[in-house]
Amino acid sequence: MKIFVCVKQVPAVAEVRIDPKTNTLVREGIPSIMNPYDKNAIELALTIKEEREAEVIAISMGPPQASEVLREALAMGVDKAFLLTDKAFAGADTLATSYTLSLAIKNILKESRDKKEYLVILGAQAIDGDTGQVGPELAEELKIPQITYVQKFELKQEKIVVERVFRKEEVVIIEAKLPALLSVLKEINNPRHPTLSGIVDAYSKKDVVILSANELKPNKRKIGLNGSMTEVWKIFIPERKEDQIIIKGTNEEIAQELCRNLRNDKIL
Amino acid sequence: MSIFIDDELCTGCGNCVENCVFSGVEIIDDKAIITENCAFCGACLDVCPVNAILIESEEFKGDKIDLSQYRGVWVIAEHYQNIIHPVAFQLLGKGAELAKELEVNLTFVILGADFDDQLDKISLYGPDQIIYIKSPILKHYYSDLYVEALTDLINENKPEIILIGATPTGRDFAPRIAKRLNAGLTADCTGLEIDQNTRNLLQTRPTFGGTLMATILTPNSRPQMATVRPGIFQSPEKMKKNTEIKKIEYNFKEKDLVSKIVKVIDREKSTINLEEAEIIVAGGRGVGSKENFKMIEELAEVLGAELGGSRVTVELNWLDQDRQIGQTGKTVSPKLYIACGISGAIQHLVGMQNSEIIVAINKDRKAPIFKVAHYGIIGDLHEIVPVLIEEIKKIKNEE
Numbered sequence: 143m144k145i146f147v148c149v150k151q152v153p154a155v156a157e158v159r160i161d162p163k164t165n166t167l168v169r170e171g172i173p174s175i176m177n178p179y180d181k182n183a184i185e186l187a188l189t190i191k192e193e194r195e196a197e198v199i200a201i202s203m204g205p206p207q208a209s210e211v212l213r214e215a216l217a218m219g220v221d222k223a224f225l226l227t228d229k230a231f232a233g234a235d236t237l238a239t240s241y242t243l244s245l246a247i248k249n250i251l252k253e254s255r256d257k258k259e260y261l262v263i264l265g266a267q268a269i270d271g272d273t274g275q276v277g278p279e280l281a282e283e284l285k286i287p288q289i290t291y292v293q294k295f296e297l298k299q300e301k302i303v304v305e306r307v308f309r310k311e312e313v314v315i316i317e318a319k320l321p322a323l324l325s326v327l328k329e330i331n332n333p334r335h336p337t338l339s340g341i342v343d344a345y346s347k348k349d350v351v352i353l354s355a356n357e358l359k360p361n362k363r364k365i366g367l368n369g370s371m372t373e374v375w376k377i378f379i380p381e382r383k384e385d386q387i388i389i390k391g392t393n394e395e396i397a398q399e400l401c402r403n404l405r406n407d408k409i410l
Numbered sequence: 411m412s413i414f415i416d417d418e419l420c421t422g423c424g425n426c427v428e429n430c431v432f433s434g435v436e437i438i439d440d441k442a443i444i445t446e447n448c449a450f451c452g453a454c455l456d457v458c459p460v461n462a463i464l465i466e467s468e469e470f471k472g473d474k475i476d477l478s479q480y481r482g483v484w485v486i487a488e489h490y491q492n493i494i495h496p497v498a499f500q501l502l503g504k505g506a507e508l509a510k511e512l513e514v515n516l517t518f519v520i521l522g523a524d525f526d527d528q529l530d531k532i533s534l535y536g537p538d539q540i541i542y543i544k545s546p547i548l549k550h551y552y553s554d555l556y557v558e559a560l561t562d563l564i565n566e567n568k569p570e571i572i573l574i575g576a577t578p579t580g581r582d583f584a585p586r587i588a589k590r591l592n593a594g595l596t597a598d599c600t601g602l603e604i605d606q607n608t609r610n611l612l613q614t615r616p617t618f619g620g621t622l623m624a625t626i627l628t629p630n631s632r633p634q635m636a637t638v639r640p641g642i643f644q645s646p647e648k649m650k651k652n653t654e655i656k657k658i659e660y661n662f663k664e665k666d667l668v669s670k671i672v673k674v675i676d677r678e679k680s681t682i683n684l685e686e687a688e689i690i691v692a693g694g695r696g697v698g699s700k701e702n703f704k705m706i707e708e709l710a711e712v713l714g715a716e717l718g719g720s721r722v723t724v725e726l727n728w729l730d731q732d733r734q735i736g737q738t739g740k741t742v743s744p745k746l747y748i749a750c751g752i753s754g755a756i757q758h759l760v761g762m763q764n765s766e767i768i769v770a771i772n773k774d775r776k777a778p779i780f781k782v783a784h785y786g787i788i789g790d791l792h793e794i795v796p797v798l799i800e801e802i803k804k805i806k807n808e809e
Contacts, residue, residue, distance in 0.1 A: 153433065155619035160756065174433075205433075205446040232446040233411070237589060270618055273597035278553075278585035287668040288553060290582045303672065308551070308578050312490055312676060318669035367411055367450070368472040371594030371631040374451040375612065377431055377624050380756065380763075388786045393794050396787055397801040400769065403785060407767055409689075409746045410805060 143320070144260040145187040145198045146247050148280070149180040149215055151208040152270040160379055176211040179265025181218075181333035182326050187263055188219050189331065190297055197221050201246050203231060203239055209350045216344035217336030224250075228354040230366050238369030240279035245358040247284065261302075262323040266291055274325065281323040289316055290325040411450045411467050415442045419462035426454035426463065431622055451624075470630045473592060477609075480570040480632035483509040485537070486560065487520045488551065488579045491676075494520070494532070496686070497575030497640035502535045504602055504643040505573055508611070511604045515539055517569065521556060523549040526657075533653035536646050540653055545660040547667075554668050556583040559660055561590050569633050571611050573602075576637035584637050594628030595635040600642050600760075601625075611636065620737040620760040641685045641741040642764060682716065682732045689715035689746045692735055692762070693723055696751020696772060696791060700728045705795050706750055712802045718742070720758045736761035750791045754779025771795070 154175050159168045187198045200215035202208050203226040212223035226246055234242065251257050262284070267274035274290070281288035293313075294305035302322060306314050336344070355365070363369065389399045404410040422440035434448030442454075442462070455463050485505045487498035502518060509516040518537035523546050525532075532540060543559050560583070564572070574580040576598040588595035601614030601623075610627050611634040617624045628634040684690060691710035697703050703723070710717045719729040721736055735742055737757040747765035752758060754770070754777055762768070763782045770783035771791045780786045787794060 153431075153618070155621065158431075158618050158621045160621060227446065229446060232448060233450055236585065236595070237592065240589065271597075272617065272619070274581050275585035275588070275595060275597055278582060279589040282557075282586045282589035288582070288586065289669065291578045306578075309490070312674065314550075314674050315672040316669050317672050322669075363472050368470065371472070371588075371592065371628050372596055373627045373629060374449045375625045375627045377451045377453050377617070377622055379621075380616075380623050380759070386780070386783055386786055388780075388788065390788075393789070393797040394801075396789065396794055397798040400785060400787065400798065401801050401805055404746065404767070404769075405805075409767055410802070 143194065143196050143256060144251070144254055145190060145196050146250075146260065146262045147180070147183045147187045147198065147200050147215070147220065148243055148262070148264045148276070149184070149200050149202045149211055150177045150265075150268045151175070151202065151204050151211040152177045152268050155269050174207070174210065176214050177265055177268045177270075179267060179269070179326065179328060180211075181265075182328055182330050183263040183265050184215055184218050184220060185331045185333040186295060186324075186326055187261075188334070190261070191219075194297065199224065199250060201226065201243060203227070203234070203242055209352075212350045213344045214336065216348045216350070217340040218334060219336075219340055221348075223348070223350045224353055225350050226353050226358065230355045230360075230362070233367035233370060234365065235370035235372045236273055236275040236279055237371055238365050238367075240276050240283055241364045241369055242358065242360065243276070243280055244283035245360055246353055247280075249353075249358065258321060260321045262286070262321070264323070264325045266325045266327050277323060277325040284321070284323070286321045286323055287318045288323045288325075289318060291327055292324050293327045293329040295324065295326075295330065411465060413444050413448060413450060414464045414466070415444065416462045416464065417441050419460045421460055421462075423459065425457045425459065429453050429457045431618060472630060475631060477570075477630075477632050480568045481512075482514045482517060482567070482569040483512065483571045484517045484519055484564075484569040484573065484633075486572065486574045486580075487518060488575060488577060489520070489522060489525075492522070492524055492528075494528075495575055495577060495640075496645065497577065497580075497638070499535050499645040500640065500643040501573045501575065501638055502537060503646040504638070505571075506536050506646060508571060508602060508604055509538075511606070512570070512609060514570070517541060517567075519543070519560070519563070521545075521548045521559060523547070529655050533651055533655070534648040536649065536651055537653055538651075540655045542655065542657045543660050544657055545662050547662045548660075550671055550674065551579050552667060552669070552671070553582055553586065555662055557586045557590065560587055563658075564591060564633060570609065572633045572635045574635070574637045576639045580637045584635060588635050591633070592631060593633050593635050594626075594631050595637070596626040596628070597637050599636045599638045602636065602638070610634070616737070616760050620757045639741055641743055644743075682730075684716050684718055684733065684735065684740045684742050687716035687742065687744050689713050689748075690718045690735070690742055690744045690762075690765075691715045691748045691750065692718035692720065692752060693729070693750045694720040694752030694758075695722045695726075696753070697723065697728065698751070698792070700726075702792065703728045705792070705799075709748070709750070709795055709799050709802075712799055712806065713746075713748075715746075715748075716744075720752050720755070749779050749783070750795060752779050753777045754782065
């Protein structure tokens with residue numbers, strides 16, 4: 143069977159800061175990394191491959207430098223990697239992204255013997271956009287069932303059994319047949335680190351295959367900006383409050399003054 | 411849309427690169443170059459000192475539709491054990507404002523098995539119409555059934571705005587419906603407004619882990635779909651209203667399902683309910699130790715408040731994870747939020763800045779928490795909190 147894993151290169155958002163003096167973004171030196179959830183998706187694919195004959199294929203859409211995260215995927219043990227890159231894909235929202243990814247998957251499946259028995263795995267969301275929308279939209283493009291927010295997975299003969307988290311007090315065990323698409327939570331596993339020989343292989347024996355609009359032959363109205371129904375109108379740094387009261391004095395005075403204010407506000 | 415750099419004007423100063431969150435521009439050979447990552451947000455235009463950047467809006471070449479056929483605001487509910495998720499009522503509160511501005515009806519949609527008795531009570535939250543899709547199988551949530559039934563309903567009625575709670579359930583079916591309808595969908599919104607000229611919904615949401623906010627539009631398609639973060643908007647005051655109730659019996663069959671629910675595990679319900687707490691007392695790194703946290707607990711106790719904390723307090727094991735507030739924890743909006751020893755990283759602020767009154771106690775006068783606080787106390791919480799506890803006890807005794 144084929145297992146497709148979609149990965150995304152993202153900025154390490156934990157390191158994105160706002161300069162408090164100028165109220166501007168400090169983005170110097172912020173490294174690009176593989177979206178952390180995607181490592182869990184790769185790990186799951188590789189675990190399945192240990193039990194069953196499978197080919198694990200990583201796919202990413204992005205600028206040419208996104209091939210770095212695909213090399214990392216190859217180093218972890220993924221068999222093949224495809225980068226979808228083209229100026230025509232630029233400005234894509236989740237609708238256009240899921241369409242473009244679906245073309246690559248369909249293309250690869252067309253040349254495969256077992257067209258029906260496949261899995262698509264994604265991280266539950268990317269840490270830069272935090273939308274988690276590409277998974278369900280990709281499942282809809284491929285017309286296959288989706289199970290999102292998966293924290294446990296088991297592959298039985300012809301079906302999968304997974305645990306999906308709805309909320310703290312509710313976990314649902316779901317069965318589905320293949321093909322299917324899963325989005326996974328971090329709880330599902332601990333991603334492996336690339337081994338030294340894995341890294342050597344990723345750069346010597348394996349390659350990142352580039353697919354552009356020429357190869358994918360998309361409907362031009364469904365890619366890039368034209369395929370995107372949402373538009374970023376503005377990006378801004380969250381506003382801060384100005385009209386505040388600083389309470390000063392001895393500890394007793396502070397406590398009394400605060401309580402007086404809170405009573406006036408009808409809180410106490 | 412296309413973006414151009416005028417090479418003759420560009421000085422290669424790099425302001426655009428510094429202010430671009432998408433890595434959509436680079437400096438190569440002292441000139442700015444736009445990359446594939448560009449999202450056309452225009453942030454670089456505002457900071458270019460020589461006006462060398464130009465965005466031209468071209469005619470939209472995607473699939474076009476007649477926007478004027480679409481009218482009305484919808485809220486889609488989710489439920490668990492026959493109880494509607496509170497975010498649905500919060501969305502009715504916001505939805506009513508949007509519907510009023512647009513001069514259209516507000517519709518509440520429920521897919522369920524056993525809500526007949528609750529419809530009158532739900533109408534008190536102010537919808538003009540309730541559409542109740544009824545089928546025994548809808549006792550539980552199934553992706554494919556929600557997508558099928560809702561897509562039919564949307565195609566038939568053509569609402570212009572659809573609001574859905576940004577819960578794991580809402581975030582599961584909303585994108586799939588959006589794809590089937592080729593509709594724009596914005597995830598996890600925390601702000602919603604109407605642009606009166608275009609009737610566009612301005613959808614604001616945190617991005618980059620909450621460091622930045624983005625406002626998203628869906629100018630060329632309808633419906634405009636948004637999932638909305640729970641705990642941001644207020645449930646409306648209940649009132650009597652003549653709500654039209656439309657019940658649709660649906661005949662789903664078990665064999666229609668592409669996936670099957672084997673078992674629903676009902677874990678012990680958490681008694682902590684930060685989202686609905688009226689008062690929250692929260693501690694941060696400044697509390698200093700697990701031992702010291704008892705003082706924060708005592709303050710919460712005398713106020714009848716819930717206890718919360720920043721991420722670091724959970725990581726240090728001073729506090730249970732259920733009590734974490736912020737981007738990766740709960741989003742809360744109590745009447746009173748007292749932040750003790752919390753510096754106020756943006757990831758924490760996004761989870762509590764909608765609180766009605768914020769009190770910050772911190773040693774560092776430059777701590778960002780003071781930027782959102784209504785009352786700021788600059789000092790040592792270990793000295794102030796015990797005095798405050800005594801003062802509150804005194805007031806409570808007088809009452």
